[in-house]
Amino acid sequence: MKQIRYAALISLPVLLGVTWAVQAQDFSDGPSVQSLESRLDDDGVSFNAQVEQRPDDDLLEIGRLVAMGGAENGGSGMACITCHGTDGHGDGSGAFPRLDGQPGWYLYKQLVDYASGARPNQVMSAIADRLTEHEMEAVSAYYGAMPTGTIPKHGDVAGTQLQWGGQLAAVGSAEKGIPACVNCHGANGTGLAPSVPYLAGQYASYMELQLQLWKEGVRDNDAMNVMSSIANKMDESDMHAVAEYYARVTSEEAQVEDEQYVSPSAME
Numbered sequence: 001m002k003q004i005r006y007a008a009l010i011s012l013p014v015l016l017g018v019t020w021a022v023q024a025q026d027f028s029d030g031p032s033v034q035s036l037e038s039r040l041d042d043d044g045v046s047f048n049a050q051v052e053q054r055p056d057d058d059l060l061e062i063g064r065l066v067a068m069g070g071a072e073n074g075g076s077g078m079a080c081i082t083c084h085g086t087d088g089h090g091d092g093s094g095a096f097p098r099l100d101g102q103p104g105w106y107l108y109k110q111l112v113d114y115a116s117g118a119r120p121n122q123v124m125s126a127i128a129d130r131l132t133e134h135e136m137e138a139v140s141a142y143y144g145a146m147p148t149g150t151i152p153k154h155g156d157v158a159g160t161q162l163q164w165g166g167q168l169a170a171v172g173s174a175e176k177g178i179p180a181c182v183n184c185h186g187a188n189g190t191g192l193a194p195s196v197p198y199l200a201g202q203y204a205s206y207m208e209l210q211l212q213l214w215k216e217g218v219r220d221n222d223a224m225n226v227m228s229s230i231a232n233k234m235d236e237s238d239m240h241a242v243a244e245y246y247a248r249v250t251s252e253e254a255q256v257e258d259e260q261y262v263s264p265s266a267m268e
């Protein structure tokens, strides 16, 4: 009975996705655990917010396996690398968020939230549902340990809108009651481990969508409704502006690589 109900819930796109992802699986790809070690040692990247520990090699190796589509319990049915890439950069389209170097704990929480339905998504909820807690932890540690790169992928936006986006990020809007994003997401949008994700260099279309989902009450997984109350005060054009702005901020240099950019400090 449970299986029948479950099958009925899986829609056609998901089924198509499964077939496609299974075909694309490649278990030999993806950074080796050894190649991630120097970053872990250098940056003191810690996975688990509760115990503040560096993920050990065994955990990372399980994470690598899950990312490639394998796992103890037969896997999620879809290799994460199919959509999120072997380097965690997504496929460039902006449909799939970057996972590389995102705090491991944040990624883990998202998987738990997809599975519980607090963050419902046709594709990701079905995947997360099939992962064990340990596999979620492992794959989050693996992607979280990856070095972040720069992805200059963003859409068209007017210079004045970009300027407004930068202003929302840096100081917010007193008039609209929107707090500055930098208060929580860090001075340059590089996030704050363990629970606040980076926005710098994330795909604009993805970030814009998340703000809309919060406003619509679909994504309902933020502690104390922090993000939903912020999104509620934003209109479509605010969301577009701030998302396009952050997509242009590179997480590495924490600078913007676009002439249209006006530095937040220059606007005050």
Ligand code: HEC
Pocket (backbone or CB within 6 Å): 017, 021, 066, 067, 076, 078, 079, 080, 081, 082, 083, 084, 095, 096, 097, 098, 099, 102, 107, 108, 110, 111, 119, 120, 121, 123, 124, 127, 139, 140, 197, 209
């Ligand atoms: C068929 C494509 C696809 C596959 C395969 C896939 N994902 Fe995703 N993933 C998505 C999409 C689309 C989203 C954005 C969904 C949304 O709007 O919430 C996403 C979002 C996420 C997020 C949230 C990121 C954030 O910044 O909040 C995490 C974490 C994640 N995926 C992990 C994984 C892991 C781990 C696997 C493999 C076990 C995986 N995904 C496999 C498509 C995919």
Ligand code: HEC
Pocket (backbone or CB within 6 Å): 097, 109, 168, 169, 178, 179, 180, 181, 182, 183, 184, 185, 195, 196, 197, 199, 202, 207, 208, 210, 211, 221, 222, 223, 226, 227, 230, 242, 243
């Ligand atoms: C009071 C703290 C706080 C402020 C201020 C804040 N955020 Fe957030 N934001 C968070 C937290 C915490 C999360 C993670 C929520 C979760 O667990 O899913 C988040 C998540 C997000 C995400 C989802 C990222 C992803 O990978 O899915 C976006 C987009 C975002 N914030 C945009 C913004 C923007 C734009 C602003 C400024 C207008 C802003 N935030 C201000 C705390 C904050």
